[in-house]
Amino acid sequence: MSEQISPNVTPASTSRGRPKDPAKRQAILEAAKHLFLSHGFTGTSMDAVASEAGVSKLTVYSHFSDKETLFSAAIEAKCCSQMPVVMFTLEQGVPVAEMLQKIGEAFLDMLYHEDSLKLMRLISAVGAQDQTMANLFYEAGPQRTRNEMIRFLNRACELGQLQVADTERASELFFGMLQGGCTHIQIMLGCSEPPGKPEIRLHVAEVVRVFTRAYRPVPA
Secondary structure (H helix, E strand, C coil), rough: CCCCCCCCHHHHHCCCCCCCHHHHHHHHHCCCCHHHHHCCCCCCCCCHHHHHHHHHHHHHHHCCCCCCHHHHHHHHHHHHHHHHHHHCCCCCCCCHHHHHHHHHHHHHHHHHHHHHHHHHHHHHHHHCHHHHHHHHHHHHHHHHHHHHHHHHHHHHCCCCCCCCHHHHHHHHHHHHHCCCCCHHHHHHCCCCCCCCCHHHHHHHHHHHHHHHHHCCCCCC
C-alpha cells in the first residue's frame, strides 16, 4: 500500500507554489537512501524522511507523490550517478569493445559499492515479506540497466559492430559473465571482499574479449 498524502496535502496543492529546490530534492533522496537501507521499505515513513532531510513533510510530497515514487527515485538516482544513460550511447566510429569495457567496469563498481551490497543483502533478507520493495528495486535498478544494455546492443548491430540474434539474451549473458559465479556469491555473503579496480579492469577485459568474439559479425 502507498503511504497516502494527508487530506490537507493534495497533488494539486503540491504542484503549485515556488519552483522545487534541487538541493532539497537531493537531501530528501539522501535521507531516503539512508532510511531505506536501515529500516527497509515498510519500516520507513515519509515523516521520517522529512525529519532526516531537515524539510517539511509537505516538501517531501512536493517532490515525490508517494513512498513508492521516492524509493524508485532513490534507486534510479544511485544507478544514474554511476551508470548514466549516456554511457549506453554508442556513436559512429567508437569501438564497441571500448564502450563495453566502460559499461562493465561501471557496473561492477556500482554492484560492489557498499550501499549496493547493503541494499541487496537487505532485499535478500526481507524481499519475501516486503515484495513491494523488491519489485520497485528491480524496476528502478536492474531492469533499467538491462533495458539500456539492450538498446546499446541493438545500436551496435545497426552499426555492424556486432551480430546478435537476441539482444535480450545477450544482455543477460554479458551481465551474468561480469558477476561470475562463486566469487560473486562469496562477496554477497560477506565471505570475501569485493575486488579492487585493477582486478575489475582485468576481469571486464576478459568478459569483453569473450563476448565480442561470440557476437562478432560473420562475413557475408
